[in-house]
Amino acid sequence: MSEEPVLPRIRPEIAALPAYRQGRQASADAFKLSSNENPFDPLPGVLEAIQGASGINRYPDATAARLRERLAARHGVSSDDVHIGAGSVSLLAQLLLATSGPGDEVVYAWRSFEAYPSLVAVAGATSVQVPLTDDFRHDLPAMAAAITERTSLVIVCSPNNPTGPTVTHDDFAAFVEAVPADLLIVLDEAYAEFVTDPSSVEGDRVRAIIARPNIVVLRTFSKAYGLAGLRVGYAIGHTRVLDAARSTAIPLSVTAAAEEAALASLAAESELLERVRVIAERRDRLVARLRDAGWPVPDAQGNFVWLPAGGRALEVAAAFEEAGLVVRPFAGDGVRISIGEEESLDRIVEVAAATAPR
Numbered sequence: 001m002s003e004e005p006v007l008p009r010i011r012p013e014i015a016a017l018p019a020y021r022q023g024r025q026a027s028a029d030a031f032k033l034s035s036n037e038n039p040f041d042p043l044p045g046v047l048e049a050i051q052g053a054s055g056i057n058r059y060p061d062a063t064a065a066r067l068r069e070r071l072a073a074r075h076g077v078s079s080d081d082v083h084i085g086a087g088s089v090s091l092l093a094q095l096l097l098a099t100s101g102p103g104d105e106v107v108y109a110w111r112s113f114e115a116y117p118s119l120v121a122v123a124g125a126t127s128v129q130v131p132l133t134d135d136f137r138h139d140l141p142a143m144a145a146a147i148t149e150r151t152s153l154v155i156v157c158s159p160n161n162p163t164g165p166t167v168t169h170d171d172f173a174a175f176v177e178a179v180p181a182d183l184l185i186v187l188d189e190a191y192a193e194f195v196t197d198p199s200s201v202e203g204d205r206v207r208a209i210i211a212r213p214n215i216v217v218l219r220t221f222s223k224a225y226g227l228a229g230l231r232v233g234y235a236i237g238h239t240r241v242l243d244a245a246r247s248t249a250i251p252l253s254v255t256a257a258a259e260e261a262a263l264a265s266l267a268a269e270s271e272l273l274e275r276v277r278v279i280a281e282r283r284d285r286l287v288a289r290l291r292d293a294g295w296p297v298p299d300a301q302g303n304f305v306w307l308p309a310g311g312r313a314l315e316v317a318a319a320f321e322e323a324g325l326v327v328r329p330f331a332g333d334g335v336r337i338s339i340g341e342e343e344s345l346d347r348i349v350e351v352a353a354a355t356a357p358r
């Protein structure tokens with residue numbers, strides 16, 4: 001029997017993290033509803049834009065200046081108040097590195113986006129997870145109460161992945177008032193385009209009303225814009241806060257193809273809005289049918305729905321997989337189903353009816 005090889009030393013908090021394994025790819029006849037991806041083809045002009053992107057033997061424009069300028073105009077800020085990243089997850093990682101290290105605490109709701117715990121651990125900081133309310137919303141008063149002098153960053157995810165509800169504008173505004181002015185608040189709005197509840201917080205509006213440098217809004221081209229495979233997202237915030245993020249960034253991570261595709265997608269605004277409308281309408285119909293089938297589905301404002309299956313999450317997800325529906329289980333909590341093709345809906349409702357709690 002051969003001996004175990006000696007492995008190089010790893011930071012203990014990193015060795016303790018579960019190794020990243022991507023969800024199973026769907027088989028040919030299955031619907032992949034596990035990663036909140038967009039079911040549509042790229043927006044018009046995107047493929048041509050990628051083909052026209054400058055030579056791949058050259059480095060990209062380090063600051064993605066043209067995309068920053070376009071986004072700045074769109075969001076009514078200066079282009080230094082926009083920062084582009086290879087996905088908004090990388091922007092969150094930068095903000096964590098810029099603010100948080102060993103001994104610091106990062107407060108966020110739980111359950112929320114699965115990337116948060118590992119990004120916090122990689123920065124060397126400690127997660128403080130504040131349980132969601134019984135209706136799967138952020139408990140902002142409890143989050144405010146969890147803030148101490150050790151707190152270095154707070155994340156608010158609206159709509160909350162994976163449960164679906166948004167934070168309201170009024171609740172977010174009250175939260176900002178309740179926390180120290182020098183504490184960075186990251187508002188993760190990966191699903192902002194799908195929101196139809198007008199009482200929800202919205203990054204531009206809240207930053208205009210509460211003109212404070214400690215709010216940074218994260219947006220992505222991965223979900224509504226359907227560019228998940230190209231990795232491009234952006235942050236909007238105070239120039240000096242974003243400068244700190246820029247200082248921690250891995251240089252030249254945003255490719256020219258990603259920048260061109262994002263620019264082309266922004267030029268296809270009317271098609272984008274139409275697709276977003278289709279998905280939000282499909283989502284609302286699915287929620288109604290799932291509730292009729294016996295599932296207490298919380299308010300869904302993203303491009304996904306949440307089945308609060310609790311301890312049955314793995315078993316319920318297995319029933320969906322059996323029916324050719326690849327969904328995303330969170331053991332002990334529930335099952336998230338992305339809004340995909342129209343043809344997947346009847347199958348989803350069928351399995352949901354067969355697995356509903358009684």
Ligand SMILES: *Cc1c(COP(=O)(O)O)cnc(C)c1O
Nearest residue numbers: 087088089113161190220222233
């Ligand atoms: C999908 C998602 C992101 C965006 O990821 P990208 O890195 O931009 O692809 C960010 N936050 C949440 C909550 C998400 O669900």
